[in-house]
Amino acid sequence: MTDATGPIVAADGRPLKVSLNRALRREKLRAFLLILPLLAFVVISFIAPIFDMLFRSVQDDITSRTLPQTVVALNDWDYTGEALPSEQTYEALYYDMFMAAEAKKHTALGSRLNYETTGISSLFRQTGRALDDVGEDVIEAMEDASAAFDDSAFWAGLFLTEDRSAGNNAASTRAWASTVSNQALRLPADVYLSNAAEAALPNAARQYAAFAMFTHTVDEDVPAEEDPWEAVWMALAQDLTAGALTYDGPETADLLAAQTAVAGPMAGFAFTDAFLEQDEDWGDASVWGTIQTFSSPYTAGYFLTAIDLELTPDGAQAVEDDVAIYVTLFWRTMWMSMTITFSCILLGYPIAWLMANLPDRSANLIMILVLLPFWTSLLVRTSAWKVLLQQQGVINDVLVWVGLVGDGSRLALINNATGTIIAMTHILLPFMILPLYSVMKGIPPSYLRAAKSLGATNWTAFWRVYFPQSVPGIGAGSILVFILSIGYYITPEIVGGTKGVFISNRIAYHISSSLNWGLAAALGTILLVVVLALYWAYDRIVGIDNVKLGG
Amino acid sequence: MATATDERAFVEFERVQKSYDGETLVVKDLNLSMPKGEFLTMLGPSGSGKTTCLMMLAGFETATHGDIRLDGNPINNIPPHKRGIGMVFQNYALFPHMTVAENLSFPLEVRKMGKSDREAKVKRALDMVQMGAFGGRRPAQLSGGQQQRIALARALVFEPELVLMDEPLGALDKQLRETLQFEITRLAHDLGITVVYVTHDQTEALTMSDRVAVFEAGRIQQLAPPDELYEAPINSFVAQFIGENNTLEGVVTAIEGEACTVKLDSGDIIDAKPVNVSSVGERTKVSIRPERVEFNRERLHADAHTLKAEVLEFIYMGDIFRTRLRVAGTDDFIVKTRNAPDQRRLTPGEQIEIGWLPEDCRALDA
Ligand SMILES: Nc1ncnc2c1ncn2[C@@H]1O[C@H](COP(=O)(O)OP(=O)(O)OP(=O)(O)O)[C@@H](O)[C@H]1O
Numbered sequence: 001m002t003d004a005t006g007p008i009v010a011a012d013g014r015p016l017k018v019s020l021n022r023a024l025r026r027e028k029l030r031a032f033l034l035i036l037p038l039l040a041f042v043v044i045s046f047i048a049p050i051f052d053m054l055f056r057s058v059q060d061d062i063t064s065r066t067l068p069q070t071v072v073a074l075n076d077w078d079y080t081g082e083a084l085p086s087e088q089t090y091e092a093l094y095y096d097m098f099m100a101a102e103a104k105k106h107t108a109l110g111s112r113l114n115y116e117t118t119g120i121s122s123l124f125r126q127t128g129r130a131l132d133d134v135g136e137d138v139i140e141a142m143e144d145a146s147a148a149f150d151d152s153a154f155w156a157g158l159f160l161t162e163d164r165s166a167g168n169n170a171a172s173t174r175a176w177a178s179t180v181s182n183q184a185l186r187l188p189a190d191v192y193l194s195n196a197a198e199a200a201l202p203n204a205a206r207q208y209a210a211f212a213m214f215t216h217t218v219d220e221d222v223p224a225e226e227d228p229w230e231a232v233w234m235a236l237a238q239d240l241t242a243g244a245l246t247y248d249g250p251e252t253a254d255l256l257a258a259q260t261a262v263a264g265p266m267a268g269f270a271f272t273d274a275f276l277e278q279d280e281d282w283g284d285a286s287v288w289g290t291i292q293t294f295s296s297p298y299t300a301g302y303f304l305t306a307i308d309l310e311l312t313p314d315g316a317q318a319v320e321d322d323v324a325i326y327v328t329l330f331w332r333t334m335w336m337s338m339t340i341t342f343s344c345i346l347l348g349y350p351i352a353w354l355m356a357n358l359p360d361r362s363a364n365l366i367m368i369l370v371l372l373p374f375w376t377s378l379l380v381r382t383s384a385w386k387v388l389l390q391q392q393g394v395i396n397d398v399l400v401w402v403g404l405v406g407d408g409s410r411l412a413l414i415n416n417a418t419g420t421i422i423a424m425t426h427i428l429l430p431f432m433i434l435p436l437y438s439v440m441k442g443i444p445p446s447y448l449r450a451a452k453s454l455g456a457t458n459w460t461a462f463w464r465v466y467f468p469q470s471v472p473g474i475g476a477g478s479i480l481v482f483i484l485s486i487g488y489y490i491t492p493e494i495v496g497g498t499k500g501v502f503i504s505n506r507i508a509y510h511i512s513s514s515l516n517w518g519l520a521a522a523l524g525t526i527l528l529v530v531v532l533a534l535y536w537a538y539d540r541i542v543g544i545d546n547v548k549l550g551g
Numbered sequence: 552m553a554t555a556t557d558e559r560a561f562v563e564f565e566r567v568q569k570s571y572d573g574e575t576l577v578v579k580d581l582n583l584s585m586p587k588g589e590f591l592t593m594l595g596p597s598g599s600g601k602t603t604c605l606m607m608l609a610g611f612e613t614a615t616h617g618d619i620r621l622d623g624n625p626i627n628n629i630p631p632h633k634r635g636i637g638m639v640f641q642n643y644a645l646f647p648h649m650t651v652a653e654n655l656s657f658p659l660e661v662r663k664m665g666k667s668d669r670e671a672k673v674k675r676a677l678d679m680v681q682m683g684a685f686g687g688r689r690p691a692q693l694s695g696g697q698q699q700r701i702a703l704a705r706a707l708v709f710e711p712e713l714v715l716m717d718e719p720l721g722a723l724d725k726q727l728r729e730t731l732q733f734e735i736t737r738l739a740h741d742l743g744i745t746v747v748y749v750t751h752d753q754t755e756a757l758t759m760s761d762r763v764a765v766f767e768a769g770r771i772q773q774l775a776p777p778d779e780l781y782e783a784p785i786n787s788f789v790a791q792f793i794g795e796n797n798t799l800e801g802v803v804t805a806i807e808g809e810a811c812t813v814k815l816d817s818g819d820i821i822d823a824k825p826v827n828v829s830s831v832g833e834r835t836k837v838s839i840r841p842e843r844v845e846f847n848r849e850r851l852h853a854d855a856h857t858l859k860a861e862v863l864e865f866i867y868m869g870d871i872f873r874t875r876l877r878v879a880g881t882d883d884f885i886v887k888t889r890n891a892p893d894q895r896r897l898t899p900g901e902q903i904e905i906g907w908l909p910e911d912c913r914a915l916d917a
């Protein structure tokens with residue numbers, strides 16, 4: 001109609017559509033503002049955690065956070081299986097590890113890498129303990145050269161200044177140290193890293209700044225009253241052996257004495273040797289390969305683990321059969337959830353039908369019986385099944401008494417898949433019955449009557465007329481039951497034994513016991529994707545419009 | 552009341568009673584007998600037991616007492632699907648998950664009819680209700696009137712001898728109702744089927760039926776052809792229920808054969824025909840159809856009793872005039888007159904005299 005007469009125009013001359021939109025927009029905005037707090041709550045408390053989980057499943061920055069300099073140094077190294085990384089890498093490892101050990105972060109990294117290569121955890125723990133011994137004779141030589149080095153105030157005087165114009169806030173050190181220790185470190189107020197010392201002794205200045213920040217922020221002590229870390233001494237020794245001393249200040253004499261003293265010990269010193277001396281595993285290229293493999297802040301490693309593959313320095317490989325469990329678990333979770341859904345349909349359909357067709361009073365009674373389980377704790381119900389199903393339990397006793405099974409061959413109904421299926425069918429049954437009931441309640445009895453009046457037998461009338469109309473209820477119930485059971489945890493944990501547990505039990509294990517949250521997140525993400533895929537498939541096959549939760 | 556059973560009866564109710572709760576009788580002592588090919592309408596107020604009767608006949612409810620016979624055989628023990636009775640439900644009850652054609656072929660399929668036969672019959676049935684082009688649609692894609700036609704076609708497609716229809720046109724607008732009323736009677740007549748039709752619309756009942764059974768409180772009040780029902784109601788319920796009616800109350804003062812006089816509560820004396828009264832002194836309700844009231848003195852018998860009336864309202868309705876009068880103490884006495892050239896138009900406030908032929912005024916039960 002618009003092409004013949006042009007757009008319809010409102011009283012003020014604007015096109016009607018524009019006026020209408022304008023009028024509606026304000027209402028929409030008001031409505032939106034009204035729900036905004038709730039929306040924010042939902043987003044923050046429901047949606048955000050999901051994204052956090054998705055993110056965690058690929059996030060793997062613990063290596064790059066804990067050993068930032070080492071990871072950079074490793075960029076130039078290629079894993080071949082034999083060649084070790086350069087001396088610079090070991091040097092970077094020394095300083096990274098020292099900082100991490102002070103912040104007690106190295107063991108977490110050790111545990112993380114231990115998922116990939118066993119032994120790394122203890123390697124890291126031992127190395128962390130032994131770092132103080134690295135370059136022992138260098139440090140002793142310095143102490144012998146000048147007593148000033150044993151004075152904490154000497155170090156502070158050398159590296160720190162309160163004169164803002166003569167110092168800086170050691171930004172790059174701060175970034176590095178904060179990353180490794182995973183907290184915000186800073187120098188004390190009105191204390192700066194001396195520009196002169198930093199120019200002449202860059203390594204030592206950096207390590208001292210890190211020490212000072214950590215002492216101030218974490219230990220809450222005054223740096224000038226604490227002995228600096230061994231790493232500061234080693235850095236100073238490195239600076240002093242690097243070339244002529246350019247520093248000019250009251251400490252020059254002591255530094256020159258030390259320079260002479262460390263020349264000997266430093267000549268024969270290498271970080272590589274020091275580490276190999278601590279633990280020969282540092283000479284194992286595969287350890288370095290593992291560190292390099294997991295040095296990226298993002299990883300597919302958790303997902304690979306979740307499908308029984310592992311990320312090795314040589315690429316993704318299948319794990320050995322005796323440790324491969326996840327695919328089995330996923331598969332088991334799927335088929336058991338389907339069995340449970342199917343049992344729920346079988347048991348729930350007649351009950352829902354009864355409820356929909358009995359007079360209200362009796363229907364209400366059945367409804368109460370259906371809902372009764374909801375009024376008791378899940379744990380109690382599951383435990384009750386334990387009592388009923390065990391080998392010396394009620395059901396076996398009855399079967400033996402009736403004579404269906406012999407006393408010697410009592411059925412194993414619990415601590416296996418059967419137990420889980422029985423208990424979960426019972427627990428999830430209401431979720432099948434309720435949508436079925438409400439759909440059936442909405443099917444007028446006149447359809448069945450019409451079918452019979454047209455000559456259909458009871459069965460034909462049911463199968464051709466009633467059943468197709470109750471399918472949306474089956475669909476809704478199945479989706480509910482299947483999705484609930486796929487993520488079920490408590491019941492399989494209690495009655496499932498080892499053969500009847502679900503993937504969610506594994507997820508719970510990784511969240512609360514092994515603390516491998518990344519893997520838990522990856523497993524959860526796969527579960528989520530599977531559910532979404534099934535949902536999508538369901539929509540394609542049955543049509544999601546055909547799902548009715550109410551009549 | 553109900554006609555006596557004869558051997559040609561096709562559908563028969565004999566002393567049928569029905570109670571749902573064991574406390575009240577929803578159907579009380581129902582006797583009814585229909586010959587083959589008859590179009591019988593059950594008419595009555597809501598809750599009077601019409602649907603219940605239909606359901607007993609169709610087999611979805613069992614009679615608490617009494618016999619129902621179809622073609623001479625008691626059907627109480629035959630399951631519904633073997634009765635071969637077509638049924639049209641008030642809410643159509645078309646299967647929503649089947650197309651129109653599938654709906655229609657359903658009764659044929661359950662009768663194990665071959666595919667080609669089925670298709671031919673479905674097509675014929677659809678054409679019969681002028682819905683040939685709609686076979687592929689789902690019921691939800693049809694209008695109310697179209698759904699109704701399909702429901703009708705489905706009830707007829709397997710060629711039942713008896714078809715039950717429970718207020719089939721209840722949800723439709725007036726014009727569509729009239730079209731479909733005509734179609735239903737035509738089909739019933741052409742196919743020679745016996746129809747039991749339930750409605751609460753009296754026009755529908757009068758225009759469509761061979762006979763009408765007026766139900767009230769579980770009983771048939773009168774079972775008669777439409778004209779008889781309208782012109783000779785046998786009690787005041789039927790008189791009130793069918794068509795428009797003026798009622799005056801009084802006491803019988805004299806009866807002589809086919810005529811009597813009634814003294815109204817206002818003291819006026821009128822002439823009437825005794826229908827439901829037998830003795831002098833009995834209280835009665837007299838009923839006069841609005842179109843039989845006369846206010847032109849010359850058209851009445853010379854010795855006829857007349858009543859004084861005051862004109863309260865004059866309504867012009869096109870084909871007729873409708874005048875409301877105050878007569879013998881009531882304010883809602885209606886007179887209908889034809890809009891003819893010589894017809895007098897009364898004006899409100901006017902004082903007139905009204906009367907009627909004694910045989911048009913029926914003295915019924917009080
Ligand atoms: N299934 C039932 N259970 C109990 N009482 C019922 C049942 N069906 C109908 N009744 C009662 O029986 C009486 C007659 O009902 P019925 O449906 O036969 O009336 P009807 O004449 O068809 O009314 P309407 O014109 O409103 O359809 C009503 O009082 C009703 O409440």
Ligand SMILES: [Mg+2]
Binds near residue numbers: 601602603717
């Ligand atoms: Mg009814």
